[in-house]
Amino acid sequence: MKKLLFFLLVFLAPVVSFASIDTIAVDVGISVFKTMPLGVVPFNESAGIDWIEEHPHQILTRDANLSGRFDVVASDKFNLALFSRSHAEYYITGKVEPQKDGKLRVECYLYVSKSKDLLLGESYTVQQKDLRRAMHAFFDEVTLRLCGERGVASTKLAYVSKIEGVKQVVVSDYDGFHRSQVTRDTSISMMPVWTLQNKGLVYVNFKTNRPRLYTKNFGGSEKPLFSQFDQTYSPAVNPRTGELLFSSTKDGKTDLYLGNTETGKARKFAYLKSNQTSPAWSPFATEVMFTSDRGGGPQIFVMNKDGSDMRRVTFMGRYNERASWSPSGDRIAYTSMDNGKMNIYTCALDGSDIMQLTNNAGNNVHPTWSPDGKLIAFSSNRSGSYQIYIMRFDGANVTRITQGGENTSPTWSWFYDNDKQQTKEGAK
Amino acid sequence: MKHFAKIAVISCAACLALVACSKKEPPKTEPTPAPAPAAEAPAPAAAPEQPAPNADSLAAEQARLEAERLEAERARLEALINQIMSEDVYFDFDRSELTEKARELLAQVGELLIKEKRFTLTIEGHTDDRGTEDYNFTLGAKRAMKVKEFLSAYGIENERMESVSYGKEKPKVEGENEEAYSQNRRANFRVNIKQ
Numbered sequence: 001m002k003k004l005l006f007f008l009l010v011f012l013a014p015v016v017s018f019a020s021i022d023t024i025a026v027d028v029g030i031s032v033f034k035t036m037p038l039g040v041v042p043f044n045e046s047a048g049i050d051w052i053e054e055h056p057h058q059i060l061t062r063d064a065n066l067s068g069r070f071d072v073v074a075s076d077k078f079n080l081a082l083f084s085r086s087h088a089e090y091y092i093t094g095k096v097e098p099q100k101d102g103k104l105r106v107e108c109y110l111y112v113s114k115s116k117d118l119l120l121g122e123s124y125t126v127q128q129k130d131l132r133r134a135m136h137a138f139f140d141e142v143t144l145r146l147c148g149e150r151g152v153a154s155t156k157l158a159y160v161s162k163i164e165g166v167k168q169v170v171v172s173d174y175d176g177f178h179r180s181q182v183t184r185d186t187s188i189s190m191m192p193v194w195t196l197q198n199k200g201l202v203y204v205n206f207k208t209n210r211p212r213l214y215t216k217n218f219g220g221s222e223k224p225l226f227s228q229f230d231q232t233y234s235p236a237v238n239p240r241t242g243e244l245l246f247s248s249t250k251d252g253k254t255d256l257y258l259g260n261t262e263t264g265k266a267r268k269f270a271y272l273k274s275n276q277t278s279p280a281w282s283p284f285a286t287e288v289m290f291t292s293d294r295g296g297g298p299q300i301f302v303m304n305k306d307g308s309d310m311r312r313v314t315f316m317g318r319y320n321e322r323a324s325w326s327p328s329g330d331r332i333a334y335t336s337m338d339n340g341k342m343n344i345y346t347c348a349l350d351g352s353d354i355m356q357l358t359n360n361a362g363n364n365v366h367p368t369w370s371p372d373g374k375l376i377a378f379s380s381n382r383s384g385s386y387q388i389y390i391m392r393f394d395g396a397n398v399t400r401i402t403q404g405g406e407n408t409s410p411t412w413s414w415f416y417d418n419d420k421q422q423t424k425e426g427a428k
Numbered sequence: 429m430k431h432f433a434k435i436a437v438i439s440c441a442a443c444l445a446l447v448a449c450s451k452k453e454p455p456k457t458e459p460t461p462a463p464a465p466a467a468e469a470p471a472p473a474a475a476p477e478q479p480a481p482n483a484d485s486l487a488a489e490q491a492r493l494e495a496e497r498l499e500a501e502r503a504r505l506e507a508l509i510n511q512i513m514s515e516d517v518y519f520d521f522d523r524s525e526l527t528e529k530a531r532e533l534l535a536q537v538g539e540l541l542i543k544e545k546r547f548t549l550t551i552e553g554h555t556d557d558r559g560t561e562d563y564n565f566t567l568g569a570k571r572a573m574k575v576k577e578f579l580s581a582y583g584i585e586n587e588r589m590e591s592v593s594y595g596k597e598k599p600k601v602e603g604e605n606e607e608a609y610s611q612n613r614r615a616n617f618r619v620n621i622k623q
Binding site: 191211234321 | 560563569570572573576592594595
């Protein structure tokens, strides 16, 4: 009898552990998304401007192409035949005049192609170095007018850039321009996320020889966070309260903690036997996605913000990690490993309707949604080194936005609530 | 990679500095009582004519021997520390279980630590370049913990060991191939000397 029991134990044990890795095959879908053709005509530029930046129509063309919403129909001058044939019902143009104080006065117009009715007119008086930001602001107005939604041309990305061999946190405009360095340490900085209202960043630094969270407001000084914990990383900012969900490892066990960055107080978020990392808030902070290794490898789970009702989300493959919740709340983007290669997928909240967004192009990791949900930024080593790319939410239109060095781990900012003010102040 | 090498050198240097400092103290307390009776004992037996030059050369000789002994001790500790720091423990992909080879190696490290009571360890867990930064931190932590648990079971006090995960941030070998990966899926040690 004892022998039989022993036999059962020995032979059933592997069966049980296999059962916990319940992998099922799921079809990968393809989405069709229609973009709007948009005519772009070069601005009427006064002679005598010494161009150092790109010309206004070039900046707007790039915004339109990156937006995931428009297809640019380029034309040297207004061309109704071309616009009609290409179904470009609207077009953008404008004019640029130098001012006495060296600034540029830029008038931007959005017209209906057929009737030449003016839909939108804005003017900006800026230094040439701030022209880009002014054009982004105008393009966001165009998006709002034509799509009824806010565009992301004035948003930013935080990411990690290797500078003189050390990973540093940097911030740039969403299109990779106007890059500025946030950390200047001799030790690794990584995993930047934006605090509310884009006031600053939370990130990980190794200056104590352990991964530890820090926060820094732009223009302010660095402050260590939750130093009562040993190793802290994987920060996720609650989009409503600004509280921080993060991973902390103690004695080899990794758990999620919820903390207040002002008071420094934190408590364990969920009491689970498995290790948990990579938390991601739902848009209204009612639920949290995270990665657990309770099936052996990493898989994505979801639970309510009080730690109840935990469900497994990903079932396809053995390595699904780092969920990022879409702003509309209906899908997640995540990274999956297959045959040692990392690729980006999205799926519905119950794990169904899986879409593979990257394929056959090196490793593709760290997806982050634009605040309008139309785009996903990620890092890929398809060119030989890791660089930041932007693609549409369905994987189309992949555009590289960083050049040179090594750039990883992008996190998209929130919307800027004071966009207009910013561009006006940009002249300072 | 360069950076890591730098850290290794620094911590090595720090260790040596510690050895140098810490080794000076015990000799001060130990040998002082020892030569005292030695100096006294011959005094009554031998003639008291030439105690001065004798004591001087004796002291000089003793100092020389002591310096030699310190130097040898320092070299020995340095060799041990280098040995421990070079003994990396390797893991299989996405696993934190110790292989047979890892256990053998860790048993040797355990033996050294039992003999050298003043050594304390920082156990660093690492992963290869594949996978996400976040999950690799947890994986590196699990690896470091497995090593700590083994050494704890071997008889090393938990207070002498701390574990930390570097995830995939400090590869030993750069490159996107199994050769590099297998070298990077590791736990390694930093040795400090307790006063």
